[in-house]
Amino acid sequence: MSPVLRRLAVALPAVLLALVAGAAPAWAHxxxxxxxxxxxxxxxxxxxxxxxxxxxxxxxxxxxxxxxxxxxxxxxxxxxxxxxxxxxxxxxxxxxxxxxxxxxxxxxxxxxxxxxxxxxxxxxxxxxxxxxxAPSAAPTTAPQTTPTASSDDGGAPVWPWIAVAVVVIGAGVAFALRRSKA
Missing domain, CATH: 2.60.40.1220 (Immunoglobulin-like)
Structure with missing residues (x-):
């Protein structure tokens, strides 16, 4: 195995782990x-x-x-x-x-x-x-209302960004492997 392939074999899992670990706080509302x-x-x-x-x-x-x-x-x-x-x-x-x-x-x-x-x-x-x-001489006021709460948090999911990163890294590895064979 060439030194370039060994470096890629070590670096790829480390990069993927960093991407997933870095995205974890964004998942937790x-x-x-x-x-x-x-x-x-x-x-x-x-x-x-x-x-x-x-x-x-x-x-x-x-x-x-x-x-x-x-x-x-x-x-x-x-x-x-x-x-x-x-x-x-x-x-x-x-x-x-x-x-x-x-x-x-x-x-x-x-x-x-x-x-x-x-x-x-x-x-x-x-x-x-x-x-x-009790009767009151003060004028009555209409009850205040608030908008209905929505359970939709309106945020984009994180997983597409992780998928794109994996594809980009995979393409880089494939390119490096082809280049080392040539």
Whole structure:
């Protein structure tokens, strides 16, 4: 075996390993690891905030979190604040007992948006239910709505780039082998 072929035999696997290892972080988008209240939980006392913990640090400035309850009312009392991998959203006093949904959209370290929902059930009316039942002289406002979250992260897959790199490297090896025979 010629020295050129030996070098190629050693270099090709090393280059392929570097390509695959370098692409691995791009494959891993952030994921929701836990929430408070937990997904699908039954909550007896209305929470005053919602927390979402992700698999990587999240920029609060790029995050959107809403909490909707029965009737579509949004109970988020302000924007999400971040502490590393955890986002926290303050809530207005929750209203009627029933199904509530936390909807989030965050941006991964690789720039891809990730969205999802966390449903929970309030089993007894929150403090906002009494305020809603009492007549008020203040004008009522229409509930705020947010766009429906999409599970599509909008990013291009990495595997075509790896396939192109393998083809280019393979073509280089074939060219070098032909050249060494000539």
């Amino acid at each position: 952030t994921e929701l690891e836990s929430s408070s209240p937990a997904a699908n939980s039954q909550v007896g006392t209305a929470p005053t905030s919602v927390s979402l913990t992700f698999s990587e640090d999240i920029a609060a400035a790029d995050a959107t979190v809403s909490v909707t309850g029965p009737g579509g009312t949004d109970y988020a009392a302000g924007p999400a604040t971040g502490d590393g991998d955890t986002l926290t959203v303050p809530l207005r006093p929750l209203g009627a007992a029933g199904a509530y949904t936390v909807t989030y959209r965050v941006v991964s370290d690789d720039g891809h948006p990730v969205s999802g929902t966390v449903p929970f059930t309030l089993t007894s009316p929150g403090p906002g239910a009494a305020a809603a039942a």
